[in-house]
Amino acid sequence: MRKLRPLSGLLALAVLTACSDSGMLAPSDSSGSLSFKQVSALSIPAPADVVVSGATAGSFANAIVADNSGRVTTEFWDNPSADQSATTDNCNIGFFATGTFSADCINQAAGTLANQGGYSKYWGDGAEHRDPSAFMFAGAFEYNVTLVGSVAGKASEVGWFTKDGSGYHLNPVVDWGNRVVNTALTINTGGADWGFYIKNAFNPATSGCVPDDTDCSDAEGGFGGAPFQQFALMVNASETSYLVGVEDNRLELFSNAPPLDSDYNDFIFSVAPQDVELLNGRMTGGGGKVTSAANEPVTYGFTLHCDITLSNNLEINWPGNQWHLDKPITLANCQDDPAIEPHPPVAPFDTFNGEGLGSLNGAPGSKVVFTLIDDGEGSKSGDKVALKVYAPDGVTVVLDVPLQLAPDGNIQAHYDQPHGQKP
Numbered sequence: 001m002r003k004l005r006p007l008s009g010l011l012a013l014a015v016l017t018a019c020s021d022s023g024m025l026a027p028s029d030s031s032g033s034l035s036f037k038q039v040s041a042l043s044i045p046a047p048a049d050v051v052v053s054g055a056t057a058g059s060f061a062n063a064i065v066a067d068n069s070g071r072v073t074t075e076f077w078d079n080p081s082a083d084q085s086a087t088t089d090n091c092n093i094g095f096f097a098t099g100t101f102s103a104d105c106i107n108q109a110a111g112t113l114a115n116q117g118g119y120s121k122y123w124g125d126g127a128e129h130r131d132p133s134a135f136m137f138a139g140a141f142e143y144n145v146t147l148v149g150s151v152a153g154k155a156s157e158v159g160w161f162t163k164d165g166s167g168y169h170l171n172p173v174v175d176w177g178n179r180v181v182n183t184a185l186t187i188n189t190g191g192a193d194w195g196f197y198i199k200n201a202f203n204p205a206t207s208g209c210v211p212d213d214t215d216c217s218d219a220e221g222g223f224g225g226a227p228f229q230q231f232a233l234m235v236n237a238s239e240t241s242y243l244v245g246v247e248d249n250r251l252e253l254f255s256n257a258p259p260l261d262s263d264y265n266d267f268i269f270s271v272a273p274q275d276v277e278l279l280n281g282r283m284t285g286g287g288g289k290v291t292s293a294a295n296e297p298v299t300y301g302f303t304l305h306c307d308i309t310l311s312n313n314l315e316i317n318w319p320g321n322q323w324h325l326d327k328p329i330t331l332a333n334c335q336d337d338p339a340i341e342p343h344p345p346v347a348p349f350d351t352f353n354g355e356g357l358g359s360l361n362g363a364p365g366s367k368v369v370f371t372l373i374d375d376g377e378g379s380k381s382g383d384k385v386a387l388k389v390y391a392p393d394g395v396t397v398v399l400d401v402p403l404q405l406a407p408d409g410n411i412q413a414h415y416d417q418p419h420g421q422k423p
Contacts, residue, residue, distance in 0.1 A: 044240050045141050050273045051123065051233070051242075052193050054134025054220045060121040060235050066094030075122065076132045077232040077245060077264035083107055083151045093245035093265040096149060097122075097234050105151050105265075111181035112149035112268075119243045123233035134220045135233050136195035141273045142188040148243075149268035150179040156200040156248045158267050161209070161216055162192040168209050168216065170197055171330060174394060176267065186333070190280070190307060196231060196269065198246050217244070232264040242271040280306050281334060282416045283352045283372055288409035290385050292318060293400040298387065301409075304352060304372070305416060306334035314356060314368065316387060318399055323360050323368065323389050331355035340375045340382075347413035350374045365392035371403060374413040383411040 047060060068080040068090070081091035083106040091105035099117025125133040137143060145160070159172040175183040187194060195217035197209065209216035217231040232245035245264035286301040302314040314325040334349040352372045360366035367390040375382030386403035390396060 045138075045273050047235060047239050050138055050141060052136040052138050054218055056125050056133055056220060058123045058125045058133025058135060058233075060123055060239075062122060062124065064094050064097050064120055064122050064234060066090065066092065066098050066100065068092070075124065075130050077122070081105065081151070081265065083153070083265070091151060091265065093232050093234070093243070093268060094122075096245075096265055096268060097243055101149075107151050107153045109150040109152075109179040109181050112151065115148035115181065115268075115270075118236050118241070119234040120237045121235050123235070132221075132231065133233075134218045135231070136193040136218050137187075137271065137273070139189040139192040139194060142186060144184065144270075144272040144274065145187055146184040146270045147176050147179075147181055147267065148270045149181060150266060152179060152248050152266035154200065154202060154248060156198050156266075158196070158198050158246060160187060160194050161197045162189055162194050163209075163218075164192070168197075168214075170199070170210065170214070172199075179267070185331075188333075196244055196246055198230070198248055198267070200248060230264075240272065242273075244269040244271060280416050281348045281414055282306065282310075283334075283374065283411065283413050285372065285411040286409055288385065288406050288411070290387075290401050290404055290406055293402055296399075298399065298401055300385070300387065302372070304329065304332075304354065306332055306349065306352070307416065308332050308354075310416075312356070314358070314370075316368070316389065316399070321361055321398070323358055323366060323399070325356050325358040325368075326364055327357060329354050329356035340373065346415065347374070348415060350413050352413075360389065360392065360398065363392050365394075366390060366398075367394060372411055374411045377410070381407075381410070385411070 067074060067078060070079050075094070077093050079092060081089070083091045085104050085106055089102040089105060090100050091102055095101045096116045097119035101113060101116040103113050123133055123135060125131050156177055157172050158176040159170055161171065162169050173183070173185065197214055197216045199210070199214040201213060208214045209219065215230050230247035234243040235241070246267040246269070247264050248266040282303065282305045284303050288300045290298050290300075292298050296318045298316065298318045300314070300316045304312050304314060308329045310328070312325060312329050314329075316323040332352070332354040335351045335353070336349045337351055340350040350373060353370070355367060355369050357364075358366055358368060369388045371384070371386040373384040375384065383406045384403055385401060385406045387399060387401040388397060389399035391398050
């Protein structure tokens, strides 16, 4: 039975560049994004709690023995890779997992080779567990997720998804699709199971999770028919870290035809689950005035929920420019710093770190990264704000507000009823 814990409505996905301990977090500009530490970690959950099987139950029954003999005689991911420059090259994910990956695999992204090794068992079903099995990750835990390798020959949209009665909700991660190895995120859905997806125009899925161009790790599919299962899952010996391989081409593995790029290493992720204390709530603010690094006056107003599935609003104005949120925020991390006193009213947190996509002067696709801190009320308020807005190209910083006191307006943390009740 999957482990169930009392959960709040938190949905957090945060850039992970710091150690895992609690406390108030200072923004860092070294990576072009604000960074912060995690909330307090508890025990590391076991695979039976973490991995959610599809209709056909999978298991980590077999040890990884990598070779290039093909699926007919071994595992589904063990085909000769289209990225091999020689027949002796070791370029599928089995070699990456066991640490025998070749340095000259074609299209290998920088940093891939350095991250190989450390995994011992794979997830499968069918005869001798050779076949792929659908999987997602349980929403009861937080996950540190890192792109550790890529040998993709073409660009794809890659990200994570949740699903509910209204369908699939895709969350693209630009640096994953751009094959930026060591891009690290924290995924915390506050209860919703999640998985990986891949989307591109050159591989019509015909019957994918979001037809006709998207494949998801929960597919109860195979190789010769839709929906195509294109995801490999492995685990290390201590069962504390998982390796996910994402394939970018539709698989054509028939006895009378060679594989089509069936290497299962186009995008390779490590997934490390953490059991954490979750916080919930919402934060509001209006009439705020701060100053940018370029000495520009900046005003802002917002209503933001720790659960990003709820309605969120954020607007930022500075001379000649307006930015506003287009859709639910994409990243959130709500934290309670014991050194900060946001009262009144009583609230479960005081610090909100997040990211979102919005419109900059009417042009969509502009990212904002922010930290908002509620530290008391009135003349003794220590409320603080940090804002960074990027142009739609995702690189150019058009507004930089370093973390600073926000003497005007009021930043207020609240319990998010009915999603969370006061004690």
